Amino acid sequence: MARGVSGLRKLGQGLATLAVVAVSVGAVAGGAGLIAGSAAPVSHVAPAPVPVAAMAVEMSAGYTVTRRFTGQIEAAARTDLGFEPGGRVRQVLVEEGDLVAEGQVLALLDTSILIPERAALEADLAALAADAELARLTLARSDALTERGVRSVAAQDDARLALQRAEAGMAAIRARIAGVDVRLDQSVLTAPFAARVGARLADPGQTVAPGERVLVLFDAAPARARIGLPPDLAAGLSVGDAVMVDLGGSVQAATIRQIRPDLDPATRSRAVVLTLPSRPEAVLGNTVALILEQRVEEPGFWAPLSGLREGVRGSWSVMALEQTPQGDRTVPAAVEVIHTEGARVYLRGQLPPGARIVAESPDRVASGQLVLAALAVGAAR
Incomplete structure (x- = not known):
């Protein structure tokens, strides 16, 4: 009886194993079908053009190369003014930055010493003029008496020489007066040309030496620019040519005034002087850029x-x-x-x-x- 039950148990286990194997075979077959389906050929799509x-x-x-060369703005002319005789400054009539006309009086030197000196010379001249007049009258009377034989020739010569001495003394006095007048003229500073006052270096009451600077004037004419260029570029320019410059951020036209014939020993460049347009932005001492176009073949x-x-x-x-x-x-x-x-x-x-x-x-x-x-x-x- 026990042996029969054991046989039935073994038979049930065998049937269960067969069922599991059947299910596994089915799953493997289905997976293979799916894999075979996914391995089907796919059509290739070309990427779209970029x-x-x-x-x-x-x-x-x-091509054309635009090149810039930097230079400095300078006045058309600069003059340092001072009194030739020296002395005490009496008055300075202008301030820095003032625009002055040609011949305008700018400063005066104290001439209180020269005025009495000139007056004394004029008095001496008047005295000599009286002596000369007396000598002239004496000579005239001596000539009349000599013709009548009343007076000697020696007296006539003395009268003539006295007149000559008086006239010579008058000439000397006139020369001394002219010297005083020159010193008076030199005690007045006037503008040699229309200019703008750049610097005032003396004040009233200050004593200055002969020739010491009192005022600095800059010509009121349009400013200039001095720019160094390579010799080959400078050789291609001519006086009077119109060029473009960058002046304070504004590009404007300028004119070539002069081209130096020599080279700067430090930079080995040729200096070109430009006449700038008369604009307020042309500040003396400021920088300016010359714009040149160079053709390269x-x-x-x-x-x-x-x-x-x-x-x-x-x-x-x-x-x-x-x-x-x-x-x-x-x-x-x-x-x-x-x-x-x-x-x-x-x-x-x-x-x-x-x-x-x-x-x-x-x-x-x-x-x-x-x-x-x-x-x-x-x-x-």
Whole structure:
């Protein structure tokens, strides 16, 4: 009996095992079907062309370089004024910055010593004039008496010599008076030309030495600028040429007044003197920039700085576009940077006229990639 129960238990375990195996086989078969279904071939979709901004290459025989040279503004003329005789300053009639006319009185020296001296000389001159008149009358009477034989010839000679001595003394006195007048004239400072007072170096009551500076005048004529240029550039300019200068942030026209024939030993440059426009912003001593355009004959083309790609060892390239049946395709082209100007560069490379290049962000596309090119307006301007 026990042996029969044990047999039935073994039979039930065997049937359960068969059921599990059947379920496992079904699951494996279903998984294989799913895997086979997922392995079915899928159709390939080509990537869409990348839109890029492009520009056409316009070849040029050369380019123009704008160069700036800095100089200093100076007056057309500068004069240091002082009293020749020296003495005590009586009055200064102008202030710094005043505009004065030619011949205007600017300062006076104390002449209280010269006035009585001149008066004394005039008194001496009057006395000698009286002596001369007396000698003239004596000579006239002596001539009349000598003709009648009443007076001797010696007396006549004495009268003549007395007149000559009086006249000589008068001449000497007149010369001394003229000397005093010169000193009086030198005690008055006048403007030699229309000018602006730059500096006032003496005040009333101050004693100045002969020739010591009292006032500094700057010519009221339009200011000038002195600018050093390389000899080759200066040789291409001529007196009277109109040039452009940057004066206080404002670009204005100026005229070349003079070109020095020698070189500055320190800078090895030639000085060019410009006549500036008569504007208030031309402050003496301020800086001014001369703007010159220089033509460089070098074949090449302009491109935007954003169209350059940096390579290894300092090399540069642009991404050119070639037409294919599938559309525009990118091709790298080596170039050489000749000149930079703001946001554009002047390049030299083996690109034919009319060739198109990527004008912006060429690193976004790879070599051989299809792109959708759109014209970039003003890309190389």
